[in-house]
Amino acid sequence: MGHSCLNCPQLHCSSVLFTVLLLLHFNVVIYAPNDKDKLALLAFKAEITSDPFGSLCSWNDNTDFYRWQRVKCDRRNHIVMVLNLNSQGLSGSISPHIRNLSLLRVLSLTNNRFGLEIPSQVGQLCWLQAVYLSHNSLTSEIPGNILGCSNLEFLHLDYKQLVGGIPMKLGSLSNLIRLCGKPINRIVLAGNGLNGIISQSLGQLTKLKTIASGTNQLSGNFPPSVFNLSSFVEIDRHCNLVSLQRLDTRDNLLSGLIPSNLGNLSNVAKFDLSDDHLSVMRNNFSGPVIFPVARSLLYLDLSRNHLSGVLSMETRNLRHLDEWDVLKNILDGELLSNLSNLGNCDALTILRMQDNLFHGSIPQSISSLRSIEEIDLSNNNFYCEIPKLLEAFQYLEKLNLSYKHLESVLPTQGVFKNVSATFVVGNEKFCGGTPEFDLPECISRNSKSRGVHKLKLTIAILFGLLGITLIITFLYLCWLKQKKKKTKKLIASSSNDSLLNLRIEMLLRFNLMRHDALKSFKAECEALKRIKHQNILKVLTVCSSIDYKGDEFKALVYEFMVNGSLEEWLHPNPAPNDVDGHSKKLSLIQRINISIDVTFALDYLHNQCESKIIHCEPKPSNVLLDANMVGCVGNFGLVKIVHESTSNTRASLSSTDLRGTFGHAGPQMFTRLSPTSNMFRDNLNLHNYVADALPQRDMEITNPVLLHEGESHSSSQDSLHERNRIFQECLETIYHTGLACSVEDPRRHMSIDKVAIQLHSIRKKLFVASLLE
Incomplete structure (x- = not known):
């Protein structure tokens, strides 16, 4: 016991020293350059007989191999991962020492002059994922042991002089690949001298998207397993090419029937793939063509x-x-x-x-x-x-x-x-x-004599002239009828009256059948005698008489507005035309100008008259446009006049009390409903719709016609960005102004004078943007 205790410190020191040596040993192993990879690359270079571009000049003992050109290594362990020598004009053969690049992922030698055979040692690179050997002079069979490359995803061997057949067990890659989770998706063997039959095992490559085997000498029947024929291959019915995107077998000697279940490849449409090809041209297929086709197919040959x-x-x-x-x-x-x-x-x-x-x-x-x-x-x-x-x-x-x-x-x-x-x-x-x-x-x-022909021609002409005469007469009668109707064309209407278009003036006739019509007539006369503004419809005279039916007739005669109401411009008929034959469309600047005109009129009524006047129907049909597209407010049938009380700080109205500010009189003042009432379920109203769209989706809720108008054709990119920025900023300001005028609490509505200031600011910005074109 005592002896053991005395040796404890010595044993402890030995353990520590042994641990340090182990760490140093593993550190050297991890970070030391991989001499095996270097020697393999030098052996590869030794087989090169011509290097016209000097691509391999850096491959020497004076520099570390992981710094050589065309070689990509793992940064930590300096292990060769990618060998990329595409299009370098190299001649020679592929060295069998390539097997020593044990962790190589990509071997790309496309478009060179490599000859002889593909070394069988390539099949020993179990980590290999892609082999690109297209456009070389390789003349041999495809090595069968390439099946050892269990992680292979891409195999390009097209346009060489390969001979022999396609390896019969090529489809067995599916089992190994499935275990590694990396499905092979492309096989390119076109333009070789391959012969024999196409292997049934191709049907096991479940993730294959492209088979390019055209321009060979393949023969025999096309394997049904490729087309997911469960009736033919019951054991492998879950291992077929349902992911196939492109099938190219042209210029071979294939024969037999086209499988009727070829349409099972239609599952590819679930991925909306747009590069589906089915080409079986220049073969010896026979029999009827009976099969459904994938709906995403682009090319059928x-x-x-x-x-x-x-x-x-x-x-x-x-x-x-x-x-x-x-x-x-x-x-x-x-x-x-x-x-x-x-x-x-x-x-x-x-x-x-x-x-x-x-x-x-x-x-x-x-x-x-x-x-x-x-x-x-x-x-x-x-x-x-x-x-x-x-x-x-x-x-x-x-x-x-x-x-x-x-x-x-x-x-x-x-x-x-x-x-x-x-x-x-x-x-x-x-x-x-x-x-x-x-x-x-x-x-x-059926031609007859010339006289009969002339007779037929004469009869046809007479009937034609008669038909034309009848049509002209019918059109003239319709024109007369329409002309009479034009003397009384409806321009706008409200709950109590209608606005009619006469030749020179407009007549606002009141519907006296309603119980409150006379009250409305008096209210409008009372309001109009107090106001005079350039954006308020001018009254020429008042009419009180008896109509042709003997009924009492009361009307106001306004100045004629040639462009009709704003309602006709905002919501035109399916094919509306104005007097000049042009479609009725309002640009953004025109909408802003009309809004400013209406704002001036309402500001005048609310803030500049002796008594505040509330226009209770400021809707588009009551805004009329003159020849210069200047907006004028009309139809004061539901006007409310507010008299200021000198003895009381509160204002009184001529009839019923108005709730809310006089800067904006919303419909809730008269209907007792607002856009935020319970009748609008789940808060579905215009205010919330616009509020949810700001600030990121304001362009999505904008009329596409206005967005097209905002597009600039300026040659300067800076001017284009600046104009688009100003245009979007103006739209955001308009939406924010609308939100401020439609909040749930009427006391928080933006006053009409501030609305006018905002609209003026927007118009100035749009003018600046127009100068950038």
Whole structure:
């Protein structure tokens, strides 16, 4: 026991020393340069026979390898992660020592002159994620042990001289990849000399988006597992290419039937993918075309095969289809049955169906293809006339109707004007058209003698003149009737009266059938004799008489306002025109000017008259516009006159008390309801709608017509930003002013004189913005 205790300090010191040595050892291992990676790179350089750009000059013993060009290493451990030698003109072979770059993620040697074979040692790089070897001179088979690269996501081997077949177990990458959570999504093998059949195992690559195997010598049937054919592959029905975006197998020797369940790839539409391609051109596929198609399909090419029968395809949902090629097959049937739903393909620009056995007539549904640019229906068996609807296609640049059995009059409008864009060779029974087509004139089969023809022409002219006379007479009678109505055209109306447009003056006739009409007439006369302002409608005279029915007639005659009421400009009819034939639209500056005019009038009534006058209906229909678009307030039928009491600090009204300030008399003063009352559920009112939009979404609630007006065409970018800033600032000020005038508490409403100041400020800013254009 004593001996053990004496050795305790020595044992403790030894433990500490051992721990320090371990830490130093691991520190050296972590931060020391990786000599194995350096030697592998030098061995790679040794196999290079030509380096025209000096890309590998820095690869020497004088500098650290993690500082070499085209090499990317982990910053902490200095391990090579990426080797990027794209487009460096390098010649030589790929060194088998590349296997020593054990943690390499990306190997990119595209567009060089590497020859010989792809070393099998590449398959030992288990961390490899991308291999780019396109556009080289490699001549060998695809190494089978590339299956060892379990993390592989991208494999590009296109446009080389590779031979042999596609590895049969390529699809087994799916199992390893699924464990690592990184699905392979693209295989590019186009432009090689690959032969053999396409492996069934491709159907296991569940996340594959692109198969580019075109321009090879592949043969055999296309594996059904690729198209998610659960009836064929029951074991692997959950391991098929439902994510496939692009399938390109053109220029091979593939044969057999196109699987009817090809439409199972339509799940891709759930991701709204816009680059879907289906191309099986230049193969030996045969049989009918019966399958649904993914609704997100853009390009469908079934040309140059041995397809036969009727095109039984679900095309009604192909809204994004841009090009459809089925040329040089043995398809037959009536074109009407083949293209019955083609009119739903709004985006279709190219339709090629030449060199088939279609017959019948061209369906009317083709008229919906407003974006079509090319139609080729040549070398078929049509027996019909050319439909006139083809003239209406304004974007049609090429129309080929050659070598048909058509007997028709060639139209002269649209694409038929251009002899270089319309092809009608081989149709001996064509006639008419423009002179450039050099076709014979059309002769009527039912033509008779010249005298009969003249008689028909004379009768047609007489009936035509008679019809024209009747139409003119009818229009004249309608004009007379309309002329009478124009002497009494309604311009505006209120609860007690209506404003009528006479030739020179406007007549405000009071509806005396209402019990309070006489009171309204007296109130308006009382108000109008007290006021005189440039923005208040001028009264010419007063009328009190008996009308043609014997009823009492009372009216006020105003000065005529040529542009009608503001209501007609803010809410015009579907196709309104003013006297000059222009559409009724108000610009932002016009709206501001009219608002200032109305504000001046209300400020005058509230603050500058002997007795305060409250206009109880300041709505757009009671604001009239003269020839210069100056706003004038009229219709004082519901006016309230406030008499100031000298003995009491409170004001009294002529009839009922008004609640709220006299700077703004809102509708709640008379209806006892406000925009914030319970009748507006969940606080859904204009005030809260605007308040919620400020300050971030003010442009979203603005009339798009005003936003388009605010767009500047200034050549200076600074002027453009400054003008847009001023425009947005003015809109925000307008919204804030409106909010201040519509708060729930009437006592907090902004006074009308302050509103006028705000509007003046906005108009000045808009004037400054207009100078920046």
